[in-house]
Amino acid sequence: MPTIVVEVMPKPELLDPAGKAVAGALHRLGHDHVTDVRIGKRFELSVDTVDDELLKSIEKVAADMLSNSVIETVLSVEVLDESPAGETH
Amino acid sequence: MRVGVITFPGSLDDRDAMRAIRLAGAEPVALWHGTHDLMGVDAIVLPGGFSYGDYLRCGAIAANSPIMAEVIDAANSGMPVLGICNGFQILVETHLLPGGLVRNDHGDFIRRDQRLRVESTDSAWTSGFEPGQEITIPLKNGEGGFIADEETLDRLEGEGLIAFRYLDVNPNGSLRDIAGLRNERGNVVGLMPHPEHAVEPGFGPDTPAAMRSGIDGLTFFTSILTATLASA
Numbered sequence: 557m558p559t560i561v562v563e564v565m566p567k568p569e570l571l572d573p574a575g576k577a578v579a580g581a582l583h584r585l586g587h588d589h590v591t592d593v594r595i596g597k598r599f600e601l602s603v604d605t606v607d608d609e610l611l612k613s614i615e616k617v618a619a620d621m622l623s624n625s626v627i628e629t630v631l632s633v634e635v636l637d638e639s640p641a642g643e644t645h
Numbered sequence: 646m647r648v649g650v651i652t653f654p655g656s657l658d659d660r661d662a663m664r665a666i667r668l669a670g671a672e673p674v675a676l677w678h679g680t681h682d683l684m685g686v687d688a689i690v691l692p693g694g695f696s697y698g699d700y701l702r703c704g705a706i707a708a709n710s711p712i713m714a715e716v717i718d719a720a721n722s723g724m725p726v727l728g729i730c731n732g733f734q735i736l737v738e739t740h741l742l743p744g745g746l747v748r749n750d751h752g753d754f755i756r757r758d759q760r761l762r763v764e765s766t767d768s769a770w771t772s773g774f775e776p777g778q779e780i781t782i783p784l785k786n787g788e789g790g791f792i793a794d795e796e797t798l799d800r801l802e803g804e805g806l807i808a809f810r811y812l813d814v815n816p817n818g819s820l821r822d823i824a825g826l827r828n829e830r831g832n833v834v835g836l837m838p839h840p841e842h843a844v845e846p847g848f849g850p851d852t853p854a855a856m857r858s859g860i861d862g863l864t865f866f867t868s869i870l871t872a873t874l875a876s877a
Contacts, residue, residue: 570792573752621709624702626745627792
């Protein structure tokens, strides 16, 4: 069954307090080489089949609902590789 | 006057909002997110809380509830709609109000009695205030930082659509100290602080006069009564 992966990130110019908190913890653990952390979202949408029309509709869903264009950017909408060879459904 | 309060999965302050409506002299009507029925109400409150556990984004899933189709139509026809806290987040997600609400800049949930300045009395929910009036009502949220691009902020400022600004301290990093907005028509208002928690002496914020005597929030709910009577 194909999977469509949607990745969403907070806009770069916005403060990401969650990422900042993680960066602070990393520094406390001695990972001073990490200069910044930003946290985004990854959605995995399982579908029966993929075609251009469906992909377009998912791109619209990604822009309209999975993300909020005021605060976030859709990085990618991609079809995950098919199941490993030999696997049957 | 009948004022509907919509309960979503995870709403928290729906009962308090209904109580505030009753104390203001109107009839509260419980509405349910999963229906398409506004039950003939004259105004709507989207209450505070954590609808859908704040999954996806605060208010994002509730904004796509069945009943929100009717709420958006009603708002576009001029019905008074008030969004409090999570309700404000829902209004922003439906694009009935512009901008977005993000995690507080300091990263912590905050609860305090918050002083505000009423910046616009040209709305159904603020008409009972004096222009520039300073009020105190409770604030409690984790994601109350208002953001929008510079162009939008300038437009909000220029058109007088900023309804409330934070006074004393900016509790969450909101741009230009914005605590609440109204739409162009003035029927839709959203804010992060909670007027429904400051409507009855003994249960509101402290005032110089007496502990817990603050009832500045009541004016939100009496404003719609006056506005509706005036237009009737």
